[in-house]
Amino acid sequence: MLSCAGPTRVQSNQFVIYIADMDDHTDQIRKPRADAVRNRERVLEAAKVVFSAGGPEASLEAVAKRAGVGIGTLYRHFPTREDLFEAVYRREVEQLSELAEQLRNAKDPVDALRRWLHSGVEFVATKKGMVAALALAVQSGSELHAFSFERLTKATGSLLARAVAAGEMRADISPEDLLRAFFGMCYIHDQPGWQATALRLLDVFIDGLRVQPATKAKAKAKARVGKPEKPAPKRKR
Amino acid sequence: MLSCAGPTRVQSNQFVIYIADMDDHTDQIRKPRADAVRNRERVLEAAKVVFSAGGPEASLEAVAKRAGVGIGTLYRHFPTREDLFEAVYRREVEQLSELAEQLRNAKDPVDALRRWLHSGVEFVATKKGMVAALALAVQSGSELHAFSFERLTKATGSLLARAVAAGEMRADISPEDLLRAFFGMCYIHDQPGWQATALRLLDVFIDGLRVQPATKAKAKAKARVGKPEKPAPKRKR
DNA sequence: TTGTTAAGCGGAGGGTGCCTCCGTATCTTC
């Protein structure tokens, strides 16, 4: 937190980028230490296993032990549990995002959104710990750990915007809201048969999002004015 | 767990009923000890305060300390955290149930349901720890701690059934599902402004539950659980 | 009132987990 003099380190998806501090004369960009890289990977691998087995509450010390590193090392790489979660499930989040990207070209925008949400349920089902990870990101409004949330919001937003622009869906629900609803539906995971329930509930919700036939034409005309990209307007209450 | 010889004790809502063991000759039914009754009440009072302040994760030892009893006493009265939750919020659950009872006489059944759910949000807002408590009851399928769940399911069911009977709502959503959706929506509590979001999301959901007069037949067909378009290849799991 | 006894009390204690701190080890660079 206090190393103002050293080179800034920005963590991207899989890499670590080193940005030289231009004010500093001795700005030597060191290669990251091999053992550090190795250990980080080990911890990630171990966390994946441990979280899958023991749920999101699993002991971090267990993760460290499985990774064969000291607890201190774990904490250095991932200062909070959330950080670790996010790193573990980052790939999954990205896959979901990419799926949204692909679905943008689907014919029926409402169906595209539905299919995306259904895929989300499947993801959650496969990767056990993911709900917890994402829910954490959604819940704790902390800016720092919101990579997943931001990424998924964007994905949701793009699909939602299309449906709204097509006059198929009401415009007063934000992507964040939709995402929260999604997580809410998945909240009941680990009950037997929760998956079917979640899908059913999501379908109901999507029906609720639909613009009623009576007002459809009006909404369509209205939506055509603005750019399709724009997120849903901010609602007041 | 091993006191086979003593009188059986069944814990009802607010009272403790003593059932004499008929096989036993010396089946004297003792009045509950005054200090036990007093302590139980104290713990409940303390728990209410502590959970409100510190959330559902608050330390049970803190509760015991505030109640002025030993930790052992707390555990004797409430063997699990869940037990304590349920006892604390039992009154609230009952109030909600009673509200549902009253709303059964409302003219518009859909609006009655909506109002009830909105009241639920308000309850959750007031009694901070309640979501957690109820979510626990909903989530952990444990039969023993399902008082709240059962009670609320019944309340939801009565309102839902009325709306369905009136032909206003689709019939393929169970009270349990609705309840789960409700808790899902409230899952995001403790974010600023979550209440407005929850209400909005609930409204969307209710709209989704509605049978549209214009498209009634279509909506009904669509309400089938499986995919609407495909021949539904019976997905397992 | 007093004695008996079950019921209840409390908190020590053993266990687990969180997170920090800092002496030591190892790696990169020159």
Add this chain to the structure above:
DNA sequence: GAAGATACGGAGGCACCCTCCGCTTAACAA
């Protein structure tokens, strides 16, 4: 090979969970 930066690891302090058991106390009978 030396120097210095960087990372390692785990001990240690803290908080909490939950159980167990010797002691206390209230209810009841005589």
